[in-house]
Amino acid sequence: MAFSHAWLLLFCVIPISAPAMPDLKITTRHTFAGHSTESTEYIKADRKRSEYRNEYGYGGKPGGSSTYVVGPRLAGITRCDLGQYLELNLDAREYTSHQLPKWPSLEELKARAAKAPRPAQPPKPTVRVETATLDTGERREIFGYTARHVITTTKQVALEGAASQPNEQVHDGWYVDLDTRISCDPHYPSGGHASLAGFVGKIETYDFKHSGARETGYPVELKTTFRGTITLPDGKTREHTSWTELKIVELSTEPLDASLFKVPPEFRKVDHIDRDPKLPLSAWQRWLAWLAGLFR
Numbered sequence: 639m640a641f642s643h644a645w646l647l648l649f650c651v652i653p654i655s656a657p658a659m660p661d662l663k664i665t666t667r668h669t670f671a672g673h674s675t676e677s678t679e680y681i682k683a684d685r686k687r688s689e690y691r692n693e694y695g696y697g698g699k700p701g702g703s704s705t706y707v708v709g710p711r712l713a714g715i716t717r718c719d720l721g722q723y724l725e726l727n728l729d730a731r732e733y734t735s736h737q738l739p740k741w742p743s744l745e746e747l748k749a750r751a752a753k754a755p756r757p758a759q760p761p762k763p764t765v766r767v768e769t770a771t772l773d774t775g776e777r778r779e780i781f782g783y784t785a786r787h788v789i790t791t792t793k794q795v796a797l798e799g800a801a802s803q804p805n806e807q808v809h810d811g812w813y814v815d816l817d818t819r820i821s822c823d824p825h826y827p828s829g830g831h832a833s834l835a836g837f838v839g840k841i842e843t844y845d846f847k848h849s850g851a852r853e854t855g856y857p858v859e860l861k862t863t864f865r866g867t868i869t870l871p872d873g874k875t876r877e878h879t880s881w882t883e884l885k886i887v888e889l890s891t892e893p894l895d896a897s898l899f900k901v902p903p904e905f906r907k908v909d910h911i912d913r914d915p916k917l918p919l920s921a922w923q924r925w926l927a928w929l930a931g932l933f934r
Contacts, residue, residue: 659683662818665888671695671880673706676887684820685899686716689728692914709915715899718822724901725911732908733901741824763845764800768793771850780858781889783814788853794866802842803875805866813855816889860884 662681667674677690690712695704711728716738726733742750769792776787790809796802861883868878 660891661894663888663890663892663894664818664886667883667885667887669883669885671704673704678888679818680894680898681818681820682894682896682899684718684822686818686820687898688714694915694917696917707915707917709913712911712913715901716820716822717899718820721822726901726905727911727913730912731902731905732911733905734908734911735901738822741822744825747825761843762799763843764797765802765842766795766797766845766847768795769846769848771848771853773851773853778812780812780814781886783816783858785812785814785858786855787812788855790853800842803867803869805864807865808863809860810863811853811857811860813853813857816856816858818856857884858886858889 659681661683663678664681665676665678667676673695675691675693677688679689680687692709692712693706694709695706710730713726713728715724715726716722717724718738721738723736723738724733725736769790771788771790774787774789778785778787788811790811792807792809794802794805796804861881863879863881865877865879867875869875
């Protein structure tokens with residue numbers, strides 16, 4: 639789940655050096671269906687390191703719990719100064735190295751959009767996405783920052799000719815003015831407009847509407863609730879509700895060791911990193927039993 643922002647440096651007319659961006663360590667707890675995982679991000683002088691583990695859940699039943707298996711400890715290191723992305727398997731002591739793509743700047747994206755051909759008659763929208771942002775006015779201090787309570791509701795409305803099902807997402811969060819962008823992060827332009835997207839073989843035309851001031855801060859607590867209609871294997875549909883939760887459990891500005899952003903000398907360079915957990919035999923047996931049931 640990724641939110642990226644930029645630290646804003648304040649410059650004044652007095653010719654003095656701008657203060658350096660402080661080091662950051664941010665640990666985030668992600669919760670879905672009652673199961674939690676944690677990831678940690680380190681940022682120092684235009685370098686970023688993300689530590690995480692992949693997980694698989696299996697054997698779950700409606701209203702019941704799943705069994706989870708955990709993969710190796712992984713780290714991704716972005717080095718803007720070297721134009722490199724390094725991926726490490728910390729358990730196997732292996733790594734890969736790749737050149738970073740050169741992302742277009744916001745100015746380049748705007749120039750491309752201005753030059754893009756526009757149809758004489760815009761296609762009729764088949765899906766309308768309505769987003770409403772509400773600042774509740776509530777404030778509290780979190781990790782020394784003033785956090786604001788903002789609720790954003792996004793509704794997907796199926797119009798004539800739509801293949802997509804209607805749904806609603808509610809993002810209920812606390813946000814602070816903390817920017818974690820580094821210079822080689824990609825830019826994402828925003829704005830309401832019609833766009834095309836593929837959905838189960840059909841091209842949908844989306845019309846975006848937005849009300850309220852967009853929240854662009856960093857979420858320190860965020861609960862997302864999804865309500866919608868899902869299609870079952872037999873073609874029938876049913877209402878479905880799920881939720882995910884994100885919470886920052888540690889936010890530190892203590893100085894970081896520069897070695898965090900380097901490959902340890904004992905690590906071996908490989909062509910491919912093993913990222914995923916190994917499923918036990920019992921998981922494969924359950925999967926085969928479920929597959930066999932489909933053909934009875």
